[in-house]
Amino acid sequence: xxxxxQSLFLSVREGDSSVINCTYTDSSSTYLYWxxxxxxxxxxxxxxxxxxxxxxxxxxxxxxxxxxxxxLSLRIADTQTGDSAIYxxxxxxxxxxxxxxxxxxxLTVIP
Amino acid sequence: DSGVTQTPKHLITATGQRVTLRCSPRSGxxxxxxxxxxxxxGLQFLIQYYxxxxxxxxxxxxxxxxxxxxxxxxxxxxxxxxxxxSALYFCASSSGTGGGRQFxxxxxxxxxx
Numbered sequence: 001x002x003x004x005x006q007s008l009f010l011s012v013r014e015g016d017s018s019v020i021n022c023t024y025t026d027s028s029s030t031y032l033y034w035x036x037x038x039x040x041x042x043x044x045x046x047x048x049x050x051x052x053x054x055x056x057x058x059x060x061x062x063x064x065x066x067x068x069x070x071x072l073s074l075r076i077a078d079t080q081t082g083d084s085a086i087y088x089x090x091x092x093x094x095x096x097x098x099x100x101x102x103x104x105x106x107l108t109v110i111p
Numbered sequence: 112d113s114g115v116t117q118t119p120k121h122l123i124t125a126t127g128q129r130v131t132l133r134c135s136p137r138s139g140x141x142x143x144x145x146x147x148x149x150x151x152x153g154l155q156f157l158i159q160y161y162x163x164x165x166x167x168x169x170x171x172x173x174x175x176x177x178x179x180x181x182x183x184x185x186x187x188x189x190x191x192x193x194x195x196x197s198a199l200y201f202c203a204s205s206s207g208t209g210g211g212r213q214f215x216x217x218x219x220x221x222x223x224x
Contacts, residue, residue, distance in 0.1 A: 035215075042113065042201055043154075043215040088154060098169060099144070101154035 006089060006102040013110050018076040020105045022089035025070060029091040032065060034074045037086045037104070046074070046087075076107075084109045114138065115204050115216035123222045129190040132219045136183055136204030142166065143185040144205070144213060145177055149198035160185055161208045192223045 004024045012018045024032075029051050035043040049056045049063045049072075056063045062075040072089055086104040093100070114137035124130055136143050145157040147170075156169035160179035171177075174192075179185045189196060199220050203213040 033213075042115075042217045043203075044113070045212055045214060048212065090154075098167060099146075099156040099159075101146075101156070103153050 004089060004091060004100045004102040006087075006105045008103065009106050009108070011108045011110060012079050014079060014081060016079055018074075018079045018083070018107055018109075020074045020076075020087050020089075020107065022072040022074075022102050023070055024072065024089075024091050024100070026091065026093045026100070027067075027070065028093045030094045031092045032063075032072050033088075033090040033092075034061075034063065034072075035088045035090060035101075037088065039085075043088065079107075079109050081109045081111055083107060113214040113216065115202060115214050117200075117202050117216035117219050119219060120217065121220045121222075123224065124192060125224055126192055126194060128192050128223075129188065130192065130221065132187040132189070132200050132202075132221075134185045134187070134202030134204075134216055136185070136202075137214055140204035140206050140214070141183065142205045142208055143179055143183070144203040145171075145185070145187050146201040146203065147198045148201060148218070149195075152198075154201075157187070166208055189221070194223050197221055197223045 006022050033048040034046045060077045064073045088104045089102045116135045118133045141162045144159045148154045157171040159167040177187045199218045201218045203215045205213045
């Protein structure tokens, strides 16, 4: 099956940039997503990128996609304590409309 | 608030029982997706419905089934429950069939004792 991998933990100081990385194995992905999950809450869609794009910027968020290396990253500029959460990358493949989520990266922002 | 509602919020039941989880998509969305989030398996896609028809199937067990009704709400039925079925079950909706923006509900926490 498809593997979507993320590092489990990331810790940054308030005001610094955070970079959360994700690798995937299926080259037929069509959409790639970043979701945020706060404790006790559902998943919140942060941003998504089409697989034919290299970069997408949305306010403090920058998504970079390296399709050749099957690598996706999410950069959060000026990280705030409210950004502390678990971040999931996910991909949708065009083989049967399958969705695969990464294991999630727990981001801790230190004041 | 994503606009997706799920009921109940919490459900506690015993092994061997059957439960039904309910999801109402955002107004105007035709696709409903079901996911299971457990500690050992992470977030797993179960199944997608689009306008009443099954569209895609993921890691859904045969003991589980789902349907989408004419008013577009969806139900996920879990039967012959086992301890390992304890998890958070999320529903998401989107306007189209092929992914794009999915909006998640708050989830139903199922505990099987």
